[in-house]
Amino acid sequence: MTSDELDLRPGAYSNTTGYRRGVMTQFSGPHRSYDRSWDEIERMLEIAEERVFEWQDWFKTCSEEGDREGMKEAARNYKALQGVVKCLKWVLGEDGISNPLE
Numbered sequence: 350m351t352s353d354e355l356d357l358r359p360g361a362y363s364n365t366t367g368y369r370r371g372v373m374t375q376f377s378g379p380h381r382s383y384d385r386s387w388d389e390i391e392r393m394l395e396i397a398e399e400r401v402f403e404w405q406d407w408f409k410t411c412s413e414e415g416d417r418e419g420m421k422e423a424a425r426n427y428k429a430l431q432g433v434v435k436c437l438k439w440v441l442g443e444d445g446i447s448n449p450l451e
Contacts, residue, residue: 387441394437401430 404427411419432449439449 390437390440394434394441397430397433397437401427401434404430 404423408420408423408427411417411423435446436449439446
């Protein structure tokens with residue numbers, strides 16, 4: 350692996366940006382403004398939860414119509430949005446969400 354590649358193995362990075370297995374790398378991550386309000390985050394959670402149900406409904410419709418490609422798309426988006434919802438709940442400190450990656 351070159352120094353330009355990102356090591357995605359669990360534990361490869363500490364929580365110090367750009368620190369990999371004891372060696373500083375050139376990776377510094379994206380610029381973040383940290384200017385989102387709690388209201389914006391809560392609104393995004395509401396939207397994500399609504400979209401979870403929309404994709405769930407679309408999956409059911411596609412299933413009834415025998416549209417396997419539509420079912421695959423709906424399932425992928427449904428699962429992705431479940432992850433988004435869990436992460437936003439974690440950011441907001443919701444009880445029961447100790448690690449959004451599990």
